[in-house]
Amino acid sequence: MSEWTDAIVGERMTVDNQFNERVAASRFSSQEWGLIMTATEFEIENADDPEAARVVADTSSLPAIMPELENLRSQMAGMGGAPGGDGAGDSGGSGGVVDSIKGALGLGGGGGSGGPSDEELEAAERLVQEYADELQAHLEEVGKWEQVRVAYQE
Template structure:
């Protein structure tokens, strides 16, 4: 089934460019978003039904990479922050590298043993599904959705 995703690489690049503002407004940096996207696969749900078919994000691998997001933040903090990045500095009121390391070790602040990882995971899943919706809308707008839907079934 990966042939269908190979066939839309150009469309994905277009949507990636259009989606950068949404990522910038999110809690994730572009590096974190890249990591999230590598752990995400896309499927077409109800592909046989032209009226109900839709692209959905398979985020089952996201929990495994969530701790790595903290490593990315730690590296950025160690380098003095992202130049020009408004990133949300983790949203913990700032504490920098020490708090980042504590969070990565599960010793930090927002309770729940993972430093707010459930909230992070939910935010990542929502953003990835928004991307999937945007991708489908783009394919529909360019007249390629039917071709992609059929290719998915093959």
């Protein structure tokens, strides 16, 4: 099944470049986004139906890397800045170094584990699916969608 993704590497690079602005406007830094994308696989749902087929993100591995996102943020904060992920638009805690320290000590509010929140995971899942939607739209635009859909089935 990975052959279909190998065939669209160039298209993915184009979508990556176009999606950079969306990532910059999100709560995730480009480094965090890179980590999120390494834990994401793409599939084509309903590949046998040309009308219903769509690219979907398999985010089942995201929960495993979410603690690493927190580590990455802690490292960035220690270096004098935490691009993205400062929690500025989020409701709830103040975000930043204090929350990172509280989380490390098990004093963070919310999920009980002191780790990344369900909200954080949901935001990552939403952004990854937006990327998948953009990828499909791009493939349709350049006339490769049908070829990719059929290749996925093989």
